[in-house]
Amino acid sequence: MRIAVVGSGYVGLVAGACFAELGHSVVLVDNDEEKLAALRAGRVPIHERFLPELLERHRGKRIEFSGDLQAATREGDAVFIAVGTPPTDTGDADLSYVESVAREISGAINGYKVIIEKSTVPVYTSHWIRTVILRNGAPASHFDVASNPEFLREGTAVVDFLYPDRVVVGVESERCAEVLRAIYAPMADGSYYERSDAIPRPDRAQVPPRLIVTSTQSAELIKHASNAFLAMKISFANAVASICESVGANVQQVCEGIGTDSRIGPRFLNPGIGYGGSCFPKDLMAFRAVAKESGYDFRLLDEVIRINEEQRQRFLRKVRSVLWTLRGKRLGVLGLAFKGGTDDIRESPALLLVQELLREACQICAYDPAAAERAKEVLKGGVQFARDAYEAAAGADALLILTEWEEFAALDLDRLRGLLKYPIVLDGRNLYDPAVMAQHGLSYYSVGRPAVDTVHEAGARLGNRRTP
Numbered sequence: 001m002r003i004a005v006v007g008s009g010y011v012g013l014v015a016g017a018c019f020a021e022l023g024h025s026v027v028l029v030d031n032d033e034e035k036l037a038a039l040r041a042g043r044v045p046i047h048e049r050f051l052p053e054l055l056e057r058h059r060g061k062r063i064e065f066s067g068d069l070q071a072a073t074r075e076g077d078a079v080f081i082a083v084g085t086p087p088t089d090t091g092d093a094d095l096s097y098v099e100s101v102a103r104e105i106s107g108a109i110n111g112y113k114v115i116i117e118k119s120t121v122p123v124y125t126s127h128w129i130r131t132v133i134l135r136n137g138a139p140a141s142h143f144d145v146a147s148n149p150e151f152l153r154e155g156t157a158v159v160d161f162l163y164p165d166r167v168v169v170g171v172e173s174e175r176c177a178e179v180l181r182a183i184y185a186p187m188a189d190g191s192y193y194e195r196s197d198a199i200p201r202p203d204r205a206q207v208p209p210r211l212i213v214t215s216t217q218s219a220e221l222i223k224h225a226s227n228a229f230l231a232m233k234i235s236f237a238n239a240v241a242s243i244c245e246s247v248g249a250n251v252q253q254v255c256e257g258i259g260t261d262s263r264i265g266p267r268f269l270n271p272g273i274g275y276g277g278s279c280f281p282k283d284l285m286a287f288r289a290v291a292k293e294s295g296y297d298f299r300l301l302d303e304v305i306r307i308n309e310e311q312r313q314r315f316l317r318k319v320r321s322v323l324w325t326l327r328g329k330r331l332g333v334l335g336l337a338f339k340g341g342t343d344d345i346r347e348s349p350a351l352l353l354v355q356e357l358l359r360e361a362c363q364i365c366a367y368d369p370a371a372a373e374r375a376k377e378v379l380k381g382g383v384q385f386a387r388d389a390y391e392a393a394a395g396a397d398a399l400l401i402l403t404e405w406e407e408f409a410a411l412d413l414d415r416l417r418g419l420l421k422y423p424i425v426l427d428g429r430n431l432y433d434p435a436v437m438a439q440h441g442l443s444y445y446s447v448g449r450p451a452v453d454t455v456h457e458a459g460a461r462l463g464n465r466r467t468p
């Protein structure tokens with residue numbers, strides 16, 4: 001199939017590269033000439049595993065980059081809209097980019113085309129895209145509008161795209177459904193997974209994935225409801241972690257006990273410093289706004305958001321309770337990205353915490369394997385950047401782990417203890433076993449698990465009076 005993908009952000013770039021990987025001919029359209037030039041020159045603007053390989057494999061063969069949306073529409077069988085839908089002040093999604101793409105497409109509809117929304121959008125967006133295209137003169141018989149929400153996570157986007165739990169397509173006609181079935185056929189019939197050069201299958205993946213065909217409204221709601229449910233799981237785990245801290249239980253054990261119930265499932269039950277990123281915070285606000293507009297006051301979502309905000313404050317209070325005063329304290333910080341495996345710092349709880357610690361006049365030396373450059377632009381010289389985790393820890397009053405990068409879970413703990421001024425680790429992502437930290441002589445404070453306090457334990461062994 002000939003596919004145009006409009007917007008070369010995370011979703012558009014990954015979708016375009018993966019459609020080419022499935023054997024389609026793809027034109028990736030963007031109005032940012034600099035970005036197009038970089039992509040044509042082989043540069044990849046985002047840190048995403050397997051994306052450079054796929055772009056390299058298909059560039060100039062099955063994938064082209066263009067600034068001409070109308071030409072790409074005329075030549076395509078399907079046009080995916082993957083432009084940004086940023087939040088407005090009221091929390092609604094700003095759909096003006098989607099609208100302007102729809103307007104531009106309408107003049108180039110020269111035969112039957114399927115226009116597919118891939119950006120995360122509120123319910124009824126496909127209806128509005130259709131209306132805009134009709135108002136701008138395209139005949140109704142020449143196009144259909146479909147919704148094909150994306151469930152990929154940053155950092156594992158390519159694998160999530162090619163090995164999804166399901167593919168959801170929301171359609172209003174059988175003709176349109178056929179086009180989408182053809183696009184996803186190599187995945188749905190399993191033929192892609194038999195290729196020797198296929199992107200390696202992750203452990204958990206079930207192939208072939210299920211193709212779920214729904215109405216467009218249902219598909220639009222599936223996306224918002226999925227993200228809201230996942231965020232709710234995280235906030236639930238965070239709330240349970242707070243109770244665990246009060247009663248001396250271990251949230252890891254509790255979540256394992258909950259998550260082994262197959263009706264609940266173990267994933268997305270990791271407590272921490274709260275969720276961030278460009279999706280959950282924005283989508284929850286948008287879903288809440290959608291619900292309100294439809295006459296439903298979705299207060300559960302307010303609570304999910306409140307718990308998430310509170311989680312950062314709780315961690316800050318923990319830092320204070322361990323270090324007493326903060327002014328002038330030197331802190332090593334591991335992680336600035338909103339999660340591991342990405343250079344994205346949008347709505348990063350790690351970055352927000354660093355900014356709060358800077359307001360408290362802490363001195364920060366930070367390390368992130370991928371997000372440092374982006375963080376530097378935001379932090380504007382207020383933070384010192386280290387070349388690795390050990391440099392960040394050197395001479396610090398305490399080390400803070402704020403992003404769940406895999407490499408942060410495999411540090412040489414003896415080396416770390418030797419480098420820190422005081423052997424204190426505050427882990428906002430629960431990457432270590434408290435017992436292991438204790439064995440290495442580190443005081444260790446994580447989320448929802450008993451603390452390890454080497455100073456007071458040593459004091460208690462010597463019969464000293466415990467300080468509060």
Ligand code: UGA
Pocket residue numbers: 120150151152153154155227230234267268269270271272273274275276277278279280283338339340404
């Ligand atoms: C999320 C969804 O997981 C994807 O399915 C969806 O397609 C995407 O949003 C989107 O709407 O485009 P993403 O934001 O890339 O993906 O990242 P996640 O892996 O979901 O993590 C989101 C945040 O939750 C991160 O800050 C992460 O650290 C945090 N998190 C995640 C937890 O605190 N605990 C967990 O157990 C899981």
